[in-house]
Amino acid sequence: MAEHRAGIEAAHQGYRFSRVFPFQGSGKALREKRPNALASFATHHFTLNFLSAAALCGAWEWAGLVPISPAFPTFGETMGALWSISADGSLAGAFAVTLQPLALGLVVSMVLGVGIGVAMGLSTKTEWLASPIFIVAQSAPLAALIPLIVFAYGIGLTSKTIVVCIMAMPVIVLNSFAAVRHTPKSLIEMGESFLATRRKVIIRIILPAASPVIFAGLRLGCASGFIGAVLAELLITPTGVGDLITYSRSIADYPTMYAAILSIMAFSVLFIEVLSRVEVMIFRPEKRAVS
């Protein structure tokens, strides 16, 4: 026993760092890098965003100059056309028409979609009742259905609004449903154990917990709704931005045609950005606290 202990002590005294570690002797300590002004400018998110957009526009300009097709204008020509249709008011006029089915469809899809989705998330019976409709609607070949819609509702505002809804609503419903269904169980139990009524649990816990995914669905749904609005104007009757696109193509004014397409895309991106800002402002105080 005593011998054994002595052995341990001897071993202890003999303990050395006998190996040379590979990082020793490189002479460089691991320190935080202090970014210089140029590097921090070059990697700033505005710079990188700008570079990304510039690369896209540059590629467009080059593709137009080659030209890959006589029907493909350069970026510069398109911008010129955008300027002239903005200046003569035809773009604003087209938007005023397109926005009617779009706004109507989006409002209906957002209100009804979130409502139905939340109801499905809260009750399995509603889920079983409603989910087949939206799963089918999500995979419906819309272009093939449009003649049917026109047959039933004519070529007016109603049909176009329905097209926007068919595009926008399923993703909003299915996201809201999944968001509500995946509320952390312990948060709901917390609400119940602190005597929240079912109504309070829904308003104060389930909806705030679900709001990030509900808003993700709203962003996706609105993007689809924009596509639906243009699709309706191209396939039902040419009005608004759809008319601008169709007419410009028919007279081979390709810069104006692409300017119209670009303008509706830009509007869509802008709208979705505003939606994200509204979300953070109203529903996500903890995100606001960090930024």
Place this chain on the structure above:
Amino acid sequence: MTALAHQFFTEPSPVTDCAVSVRNVGKVYAGVVTALENINVDFPRGQLTSLLGPSGCGKTTLLKIIAGLLPATSGEVLVNDLPVAGPGPERAFVFQDFALMPWANVLRNVAFGLEMRGIAKSEREEIARSHIAQVGLAGFEARYPHELSGGMRQRVGLARALAVNADVLLMDEPFSAVDEQIRRKFQEDLLTLIAREKRTFIFVTHSIEEAVYVSDRIVLLSARPGRIAQIIEPAIERGGDPDAIRRHPAYLDTVDAIWQSLKTYLE
């Protein structure tokens, strides 16, 4: 059980004043899995009773039945001699995963229970502030949960449960999601809290050391289906130095005796 261990903990004394009484409670999940079978146990007022057992023995299920969050399949739970039909104002719950609302700051999280009881904003914020200070988080009222460490988040959970001034505090493995050093600190703080608050604590844990360290009584459950295997009262004086408890022979022997007893379920 060894003869030595018998010197250090006694068979349970009869409970004269019980805050919570569990009578013949059974729980069957989905008609097939029996989680709890014929549980009869009294929780003495003003003391901390632990529910300890192998994982899957239904200790959390029993706690949630007492909380009124889960219905029992058979039997009943009495709190202050009244049968439990759901969550009530005399009980408050501390969650294993903290269950804080990420979109609400510390003050609103702590005041949540008071808000649900319909207490006016200024009053509930005043009460919440004093409990935030009591758990050592003064100055963090406007912070959000994601800005806090795990230990601080559970302090928020504890402050929320204390703020509603319930007689019975139900704690579901409250320290299992925090690290070892914070856990030791929490266990010491819990002893101070019990001494000061004179409330009834029901504490679920899977840690034998933790149960012996903090408990006046330990209810040992068997493996599934959970039944009461044994009730132990560790004969440990908790008045003095909190570190002395961990060196106390009664502490060490009780831990060992429980381990010997639980080991049989793990094979």
